[in-house]
Amino acid sequence: MAKRDRVAAIGVGYSTTGRRTGLNRRQLVAQAAKAAMADCGISPDQIDGVVLHAGVAGAEPPGLDWIDALDVAQMLGITPITFYNSDQGGPAYFHAAISAIAAIQSGQAHTVLTVRVINQRLSSAEERDSVQGPMRISGDSQFTMPFGSVTPIQTIAALPAQRHMERYGTTEEQFGAHVIAQRANAVLNDEAIMRDPLTMDDYLNSRYVSKPVRLLDCDYPVDSASAVIYTTEERSRDFAKKPVFVESAAASATDILPAGFEKLHDLNMNSPYHAAKTLWSRTDLKPSDVDCAQLYDGFTIIVFQWLEALGFCGEGEAGSFVESGATRLDGSLPVNTDGGACNVGRRHGANFCIESIRQLRGNESGARQVKDAEVAVWANATGPFSGAVLMTAD
Amino acid sequence: MNIASINIPESATAAQYPPIPEPNMLTEFFWEGIANHQLLILRCGSCGTYIHYPRPICPTCLSMDDLAPAQVSGRGTIYSHTTTVQPFHPYYVDKVPYNLIVVALEEDENIRITSNLIDFPNDDIRIGMPVEVTFQEVAPGLTLPLFKLA
Secondary structure, eight states, X not given: OOOOOOEEEEXXXXXXXXXXXSOOHHHXXXXXXXXXXXXXTOOGGGOOEEEEXXXXXXXXXXXXXXXXXXXXXXXXXXXXXXXXXXXXXXXXXXXXXXXXXXXXXXXXXXXXXXXXXXXXXXXXHHHHHTOOSOOEEXXXXXXXXXXXXXXXXXXXXIHHHHHHHHXXXXXXXXXXXXXXHHHHHHHTOTTOSOOSOOOHHHHHHSOEEEXXXXXXXXXXXXXXXXXXXXXXXXXXXXXXXXXXXXXXXXXXXXXXXXXXXXXXXXXXXXXXXXXXXXXXXXXXXXXXXXXXXXXXOSBHHHHHHHHHHTTSSOTTOHHXXXXXXXXXXXXSSOBOTTOOHHHHOOOTTHHHHHHHXXXXXXXXXXXXXXXXXXXXXXXXXXXXXXXXXXXXXX | OOOOOOOOOTTOOTTTOOOEEOOOTTTHHHHHHHHTTOOEEEEETTTOOEXXXXXXXXXXXXXXXXXXXXXXXXEEEEEEEEEEOSOOSGGGTTTOSEEEEEEXXXXXXXXXXXXXXXXXXXXXXXXXXXXXXXXXXXXXXXXXXXXXXX
16 A cells, blocks of 8 residues: 555543543543643644544443534534534444544545543443333344343453463463553553552452453443544644654455454454454554553453564464563563553543553653664454554654 | 244243243244244355354355255264353343353354253353254243253
8 A cells, every 4th residue: 555644643531531520422532622722732723623532332321412523523612614423323433433543534625623422331240120120122133142142241251352362372361460550551541540550369359241251351331532633744844742653554354244253254263363464554664663552341352352463473472472571561562551442431542542652752651761772563343353554653 | 925934822020031032024934933943044155154143144155045944963972061150131030151152063163042041050061062952942932942961
């Protein structure tokens, strides 16, 4: 693929984030967007595109209100605009990012505000207790739910993790090593929610949800909105913060969509492999050039899948790679330096982008700053749909 | 469109029934087959591809007119498995821990069937174990294809 003009990320922002904040989508989006605009000192008339990825991962609590990208633009006085997208499908925040990047590369917009808003889902007990009478299931789920396949923890996490263990010899302690390492990063992050250090005993005593997946392997559902503003390289140095550049970006969808993780060709080598292959084909940089990796941790196994897919270790070797300490803050490839979504809360991918940008700005990550970070990769989702972005410092 | 639905007593509760399949024009044959204790998978008559979940078109040769249910052996191997400890639906409150298995079918290992393994300890389930289908009425009016060790 021919190299195109580079796209830059110039502003980042988060809303108030926490459990049951009482804030609805509109409020969370407004907070995050305003924070990102303030971060880079941009005014509404300098933005000509808005992308919103909304929606709750799981059962939705009442009262959240519904908004789309046009609402966001109107609310923030961003008018007129030439590009907008409110698509809810695909790999979470990455889906919003790739839409903005593509719009800028193609010239449909020069500066795009992206927002991922996600509210805390109903708890599994609340969801279970809200079931009134026998449940009828249509669509593909009629082939899975009658057998008790009722949560992504089983299909996205437990089935692939079990296969990773039996096929490659991965151990529960190796999953635990990752959970402990990224919690240690969260201890250094004022914005993280889970900040008590963890031991291996803590991990192994954490209850199973669906074996081998434990509660501590699951990201932490919260109310949150996250915003990132992208623009052209030409405009990127006109704002308050040092720009960070998109070196390459790749989306992938493979096999069956959107359900059916259990039917993927291979439970552990799916769209992340395809996305990573495309990502590296669009740059002269190599995995060894990467200073830190921010890898989607909806569940621990997904981090392992990305470590292998991106070529940081060989197929099936993520367990020993993590156990060696390589992914700790003082290791050769610090991973999830903000603490990951298990600890900063479920921002559905956006935190990995924002942490990459902050690390590459070089002076915003405090005690968790990776020294001289010039190249970062972030990745989102897994299985049938996913994507990754390689970013570089100016 | 007259589609055979799975009939259960009016007094049924969520605690008595797992989520119940709601067949449509593409999936009706599968659940009729299960009621008759046959495992039927849609197959393309032009190129032989098995198609599951049911679709109106063959992904290999794009045939649309030559797709028909074919009875399969019901034998396969365990592709992966998990034992679920937390109940996410009222039916499972008194059934945890329960196993969930994914079976790769003998006819085509890329055809995967989600089910449960019966009469076997959850902790001893391993990938690759040979299994075969068995049909059980798990609640009045609802028969499901479950698996036992072959």
